[in-house]
Amino acid sequence: MALHDRVALIGLGLIASSMAHAMRGAGLCREIVGHARSAETRATALEIGLCDRVCETAAEAVEGADLIVLAVPVGAMGAIAAEIAPHLKPGATVTDVGSVKQAVITAVAPHIPEGVHFIPGHPLAGTEHSGPRSGFATLFRNRWWLLTPPEGADPAAVARLRALCEGMGANVEEMDAAHHDLVLAVTSHTPHLIAYTMVGVADHLRRVTQSEIIRYSAAGFRDFTRIAASDPTMWRDVFLTNKEATLDILGRFTEELFALQRAIRLGDGDHLFEYFTRTRAIRRGIIEAGQDTAAPDFGRAAEATNGTGKG
Numbered sequence: 001m002a003l004h005d006r007v008a009l010i011g012l013g014l015i016a017s018s019m020a021h022a023m024r025g026a027g028l029c030r031e032i033v034g035h036a037r038s039a040e041t042r043a044t045a046l047e048i049g050l051c052d053r054v055c056e057t058a059a060e061a062v063e064g065a066d067l068i069v070l071a072v073p074v075g076a077m078g079a080i081a082a083e084i085a086p087h088l089k090p091g092a093t094v095t096d097v098g099s100v101k102q103a104v105i106t107a108v109a110p111h112i113p114e115g116v117h118f119i120p121g122h123p124l125a126g127t128e129h130s131g132p133r134s135g136f137a138t139l140f141r142n143r144w145w146l147l148t149p150p151e152g153a154d155p156a157a158v159a160r161l162r163a164l165c166e167g168m169g170a171n172v173e174e175m176d177a178a179h180h181d182l183v184l185a186v187t188s189h190t191p192h193l194i195a196y197t198m199v200g201v202a203d204h205l206r207r208v209t210q211s212e213i214i215r216y217s218a219a220g221f222r223d224f225t226r227i228a229a230s231d232p233t234m235w236r237d238v239f240l241t242n243k244e245a246t247l248d249i250l251g252r253f254t255e256e257l258f259a260l261q262r263a264i265r266l267g268d269g270d271h272l273f274e275y276f277t278r279t280r281a282i283r284r285g286i287i288e289a290g291q292d293t294a295a296p297d298f299g300r301a302a303e304a305t306n307g308t309g310k311g
């Protein structure tokens with residue numbers, strides 16, 4: 001079931017390499033051409049069989065491709081789009097996998113020539129690892145893949161991309177890019193910032209307590225360290241480009257944190273108990289819905305901000 005004959009992967013890290021494995025495994029394309037900036041990554045991609053061919057430039061890689069996947073950090077998307085634009089085949093589809101959507105659209109869309117489809121996307125799946133060796137075929141299985149097609153996008157091109165994502169095991173949902181950025185600020189971006197901060201706090205303490213932080217690391221903190229080991233370039237770009245929504249959610253987070261801090265100081269056990277009971281119910285609800293690994297609750301996130309995106 002080859003949905004696209006030739007797929008060009010621009011950037012050969014965790015997401016692109018997982019796509020290569022998944023597309024190959026399911027026979028979703030005939031040929032995979034790849035490009036990465038470094039010669040070392042290109043050599044690795046060939047050595048482990050990620051791509052049929054690798055090219056030194058992105059422009060070369062997209063020549064004749066039916067589907068082009070931009071799988072580089074969000075801040076690098078615009079420059080890549082400018083470079084590949086003159087080389088895109090009429091009728092081809094360009095998508096991306098960036099964690100932020102509005103900024104990618106602003107950076108990429110102006111470069112896409114008439115007759116080429118641009119359908120932004122974001123798989124809600126990942127790990128703290130990066131690079132061409134970190135990918136695996138099942139990464140997207142039972143996870144969401146959000147598409148944010150612009151108004152008037154070609155339905156056939158959207159359907160083909162949707163089928164590709166589904167062929168890799170993902171559940172596809174379409175949504176507006178601004179809504180995407182708000183939802184992800186709640187479910188992914190702010191949680192990452194909190195993890196980075198907590199590990200930073202522990203790092204400062206480590207200087208006081210020597211190796212105790214490492215030695216007595218409990219499960220909760222270990223989970224934070226996994227998240228905080230994620231790629232610094234990728235996450236720098238996420239916060240720089242999803243600034244407004246992240247600051248909105250961070251403001252709400254800070255208010256709630258202060259309320260909990262106050263309850264602790266005042267010995268207000270009822271407040272703490274009620275709060276923790278509510279959060280436990282949310283976790284249980286997610287598990288009962290069978291979505292413990294995959295799904296943010298899009299409806300609830302919108303409601304929490306009055307559905308306006310501004311709160």
Ligand SMILES: NC(=O)c1ccc[n+]([C@@H]2O[C@H](COP(=O)([O-])OP(=O)(O)OC[C@H]3O[C@@H](n4cnc5c(N)ncnc54)[C@H](O)[C@@H]3O)[C@@H](O)[C@H]2O)c1
Nearest residue numbers: 011012013014015071072073074076098099126127130131
């Ligand atoms: N890691 C995750 O959990 C995850 C999940 C979903 C989406 N994403 C998004 O997918 C994209 C790729 O992330 P990844 O985890 O595969 O990253 P990665 O670090 O594993 O790979 C990134 C690739 O982009 C290349 N690259 C970096 N800067 C570049 C530049 N300036 N110009 C050209 N190429 C450049 C790197 O050489 C590498 O090949 C990002 O936009 C990220 O936001 C990541």
Ligand SMILES: O=C(O)C(=O)C[C@]1(C(=O)O)C=C[C@@H](O)C=C1
Nearest residue numbers: 099123124125126127128187188
């Ligand atoms: O599991 C992880 O390591 C992730 O952080 C993956 C995760 C997420 O927050 O869920 C991170 C960023 C992406 O854009 C999508 C998925």
